Amino acid sequence: MSAPLTAKSHPRLAFIGGGQMASAMVAGLLRAGQDPASILVVEPTPAQRAHLEQTLQVSTAACADARLSAADVVVWAVKPQVLRQAADAARAHLGAALHVSIAAGLSLQTLSDWLHSQRVVRAMPNTAALVGAGVTGMAAAEGVSAADRQLAASVLAATGHCFWVDSDERIDAVTAVSGSGPAYVFHFLEAFQAAAQTLGFDTEAARELVLRTAAGAVAQAQLGEPFGMLRARVTSPQGTTAAALNCLDAQGTPQAMQAAVRAAYERAAALSLELSGQTA
Ligand SMILES: NC(=O)c1ccc[n+]([C@@H]2O[C@H](COP(=O)([O-])OP(=O)(O)OC[C@H]3O[C@@H](n4cnc5c(N)ncnc54)[C@H](OP(=O)(O)O)[C@@H]3O)[C@@H](O)[C@H]2O)c1
Numbered sequence: 242m243s244a245p246l247t248a249k250s251h252p253r254l255a256f257i258g259g260g261q262m263a264s265a266m267v268a269g270l271l272r273a274g275q276d277p278a279s280i281l282v283v284e285p286t287p288a289q290r291a292h293l294e295q296t297l298q299v300s301t302a303a304c305a306d307a308r309l310s311a312a313d314v315v316v317w318a319v320k321p322q323v324l325r326q327a328a329d330a331a332r333a334h335l336g337a338a339l340h341v342s343i344a345a346g347l348s349l350q351t352l353s354d355w356l357h358s359q360r361v362v363r364a365m366p367n368t369a370a371l372v373g374a375g376v377t378g379m380a381a382a383e384g385v386s387a388a389d390r391q392l393a394a395s396v397l398a399a400t401g402h403c404f405w406v407d408s409d410e411r412i413d414a415v416t417a418v419s420g421s422g423p424a425y426v427f428h429f430l431e432a433f434q435a436a437a438q439t440l441g442f443d444t445e446a447a448r449e450l451v452l453r454t455a456a457g458a459v460a461q462a463q464l465g466e467p468f469g470m471l472r473a474r475v476t477s478p479q480g481t482t483a484a485a486l487n488c489l490d491a492q493g494t495p496q497a498m499q500a501a502v503r504a505a506y507e508r509a510a511a512l513s514l515e516l517s518g519q520t521a
Pocket residue numbers: 257258259260261262263283284285286289317318319320321323326327343344345365366367368369420
């Protein structure tokens with residue numbers, strides 16, 4: 242498709258990389274009323290370009306071209322290992338856009354160096370972005386204005402809740418909690434389902450029971466009471482729930498949770514260092 246990027250009331254957006262996350266963001270933006278004619282996706286795989294054009298009606302390009310220079314915001318949605326090469330390929334067409342990167346582990350300084358710009362926002366979304374229920378932490382380089390922050394947040398909010406933090410170090414912390422967090426929840430659900438099966442429920446029945454129990458508890462927790470208070474209210478002394486929770490405590494579940502989140506945080510910091518090494 243060779244249509245120019247047009248803007249009605251919405252900013253003109255370009256995505257570099259048209260995979261899972263970019264598709265989820267574009268779908269969210271369209272649901273929020275963004276005009277598909279204002280979105281260009283640069284994506285090398287022909288089948289993925291055809292899919293994006295057919296399902297989302299956006300313009301696509303196999304590689305960066307002159308249309309990119311019209312973009313108000315360029316979203317970098319490629320794997321961190323290819324972002325530098327993609328930036329080099331796009332540089333001649335980048336214009337004066339605000340850059341928003343969702344690539345894991347690439348620091349603001351690294352992004353600014355590779356993109357030759359100080360108007361850079363680094364974001365850490367999570368996989369729930371794919372169903373519009375994501376959590377995204379964002380950090381801004383020094384050249385990002387208040388208006389830029391609003392613009393970046395309006396794009397990232399297409400996939401769920403987003404919030405600002407003030408440094409790369411805090412993005413590592415976000416990575417350890419909400420970035421990797423969905424997998425902790427899946428791990429818990431998996432173990433809970435397996436435990437239910439030991440009491441005679443088949444796979445599907447156990448899945449249904451566990452999922453409905455988790456969804457109901459989350460819905461109740463969202464009303465705002467502290468988690469500990471909610472737990473205490475359903476835990477009678479000597480009762481069944483107390484028997485289970487005593488067992489979880491004896492097995493060290495809270496300590497395991499702390500160690501897990503700490504391990505993710507340290508790994509995020511180490512990965513950032515490794516990926517920043519590519520700047521040399
Ligand atoms: N998925 C998540 O839950 C999640 C969460 C947090 C952060 N992120 C970050 O989001 C970014 C995208 O992740 P994803 O899951 O959407 O990955 P993905 O599905 O693999 O999408 C990346 C896309 O970029 C394309 N691409 C490769 N080289 C390119 C280039 N030079 N120019 C333009 N496009 C190029 C890839 O095409 P080919 O397949 O042909 O290589 C692929 O379609 C990653 O940096 C990841 O760290 C993802």
